[in-house]
Amino acid sequence: MSAHAIEWNAVEKEAVELLSRYIQINTINPPGNEIEGARFLQKVLATEGIPCEVFESEKGRGSLITQFSGSGSIPEIILLHHIDVVPVEEDKWEHPPLSGVVLNGEIWGRGALDCKSLGIMQLMAFVLLKRQGFSPEQHIVLAATADEEAGSVKGAEWLMQHVPEKLNARWVINEGGGLGLKTGQSNLHFCQVAEKGVCWVRITFQGKPGHGSLPHGRNCVVEMAKAIEALAEHRSPFVITEPAEQFISGIAREQGYMPAAEFRELLDPAQAEAVLAAIPEPVLQLVLNACLRNTFTPTVTKAGSKTNVIPGECFCEIDCRMLPGTTPEDMVMTIEQVLRAKGCRNFSIEILHSSIPTASATSTPLYRLFESTLKKHDPKAQLIPYMSSGATDSRFFRERGIVAYGMQMESSLTSMERMHGHNERIAIENLVLGIQVLYDTLQEFCK
Numbered sequence: 001m002s003a004h005a006i007e008w009n010a011v012e013k014e015a016v017e018l019l020s021r022y023i024q025i026n027t028i029n030p031p032g033n034e035i036e037g038a039r040f041l042q043k044v045l046a047t048e049g050i051p052c053e054v055f056e057s058e059k060g061r062g063s064l065i066t067q068f069s070g071s072g073s074i075p076e077i078i079l080l081h082h083i084d085v086v087p088v089e090e091d092k093w094e095h096p097p098l099s100g101v102v103l104n105g106e107i108w109g110r111g112a113l114d115c116k117s118l119g120i121m122q123l124m125a126f127v128l129l130k131r132q133g134f135s136p137e138q139h140i141v142l143a144a145t146a147d148e149e150a151g152s153v154k155g156a157e158w159l160m161q162h163v164p165e166k167l168n169a170r171w172v173i174n175e176g177g178g179l180g181l182k183t184g185q186s187n188l189h190f191c192q193v194a195e196k197g198v199c200w201v202r203i204t205f206q207g208k209p210g211h212g213s214l215p216h217g218r219n220c221v222v223e224m225a226k227a228i229e230a231l232a233e234h235r236s237p238f239v240i241t242e243p244a245e246q247f248i249s250g251i252a253r254e255q256g257y258m259p260a261a262e263f264r265e266l267l268d269p270a271q272a273e274a275v276l277a278a279i280p281e282p283v284l285q286l287v288l289n290a291c292l293r294n295t296f297t298p299t300v301t302k303a304g305s306k307t308n309v310i311p312g313e314c315f316c317e318i319d320c321r322m323l324p325g326t327t328p329e330d331m332v333m334t335i336e337q338v339l340r341a342k343g344c345r346n347f348s349i350e351i352l353h354s355s356i357p358t359a360s361a362t363s364t365p366l367y368r369l370f371e372s373t374l375k376k377h378d379p380k381a382q383l384i385p386y387m388s389s390g391a392t393d394s395r396f397f398r399e400r401g402i403v404a405y406g407m408q409m410e411s412s413l414t415s416m417e418r419m420h421g422h423n424e425r426i427a428i429e430n431l432v433l434g435i436q437v438l439y440d441t442l443q444e445f446c447k
């Protein structure tokens with residue numbers, strides 16, 4: 001190791017500028033155009049003398065992989081994030097979503113949380129280790145993928161099919177966690193150790209076409225509206241899974257909303273609804289609700305093309321999220337039951353995309369190291385194992401037996417609503433904390 005200490009003020013300046021520039025690169029998916037983001041990262045790495053490979057699964061869809069070679073022969077750990085971001089409703093933002101503007105200690109823009117900030121945390125930790133002359137025992141891989149927000153077919157999945165040897169490791173650090181809760185006595189940081197499965201479905205309704213001036217009672221748009229309402233109102237039964245048990249038990253001890261024993265009653269399906277209703281933090285309510293049941297969220301509708309024409313067909317799409325133990329077929333069956341109970345007719349259901357729920361154990365040296373490193377930087381920190389409602393690229397690794405954790409530092413639950421929402425932004429102090437925790441963790445874990 002070189003003896004000189006890291007100038008964290010300079011690192012902060014550098015990281016803020018890099019994140020701001022990274023946000024300015026339009027990688028909204030669709031169409032993605034992640035190649036621009038990959039080239040940006042490649043240039044930054046090149047100035048550090050670090051070569052990398054950029055893979056294009058198809059024109060414009062770039063992913064990047066580079067490696068910090070250790071003295072051993074096995075890749076040990078992969079630092080992973082995705083380059084693409086979700087679309088924006090620009091007029092709803094206080095500052096343009098691709099501006100990367102820095103204001104009052106925060107960096108604004110699409111991807112500021114999900115997950116270009118994680119990309120910059122990882123890049124900075126990686127580069128700092130190099131600059132400090134660190135020599136790891138095993139290889140550390142840095143990977144940035146395309147297409148995560150649209151199912152990963154042109155990103156992680158493509159890489160797994162075409163260059164699996166480049167993504168072979170024992171551990172993965174990815175997005176999905178790090179969000180948290182300040183309870184007064186503790187700062188809770190959620191480490192994503194499990195994620196729900198995804199099942200996106202399209203429900204197509206057939207009806208009788210006709211003139212808008214002659215309503216006839218077989219209008220497919222009306223059938224669809226009934227179906228959407230029924231699914232939005234549907235509440236699946238509470239199911240206690242192991243990741244939910246870990247998460248709720250972890251928070252129960254630390255939260256200040258109610259006595260711990262009362263909070264733990266979330267794990268009793270008969271009590272859970274009442275306990276949920278008594279939690280005064282709305283985002284935590286949503287998170288816990290999603291952690292305890294399968295969900296069905298209508299998101300896309302397509303019906304009709306002209307005001308005076310009754311269409312013969314229309315469809316809606318539902319974003320369904322499954323707990324461990326549920327299959328896409330179970331979700332389709334539930335939708336069918338809910339729609340039939342509402343009296344809906346003439347519909348068909350098609351699965352557009354699905355992925356299974358996955359989990360990693362918490363009884364590992366890396367998890368424990370995250371815990372101790374975090375405490376070093378924030379003595380009030382508690383690491384809580386968390387099952388995210390959203391899917392990440394971690395599933396591809398967990399399916400191959402690789403342990404994957406979602407660790408990005410952002411200590412407020414409000415941020416969760418801003419991911420995929422309006423006015424996404426990250427506090428500079430959290431960006432820096434993320435770099436510090438990651439740097440220290442890697443230095444210790446890979447030495």
Ligand SMILES: [Zn+2]
Binds near residue numbers: 148175
């Ligand atoms: Zn993401």
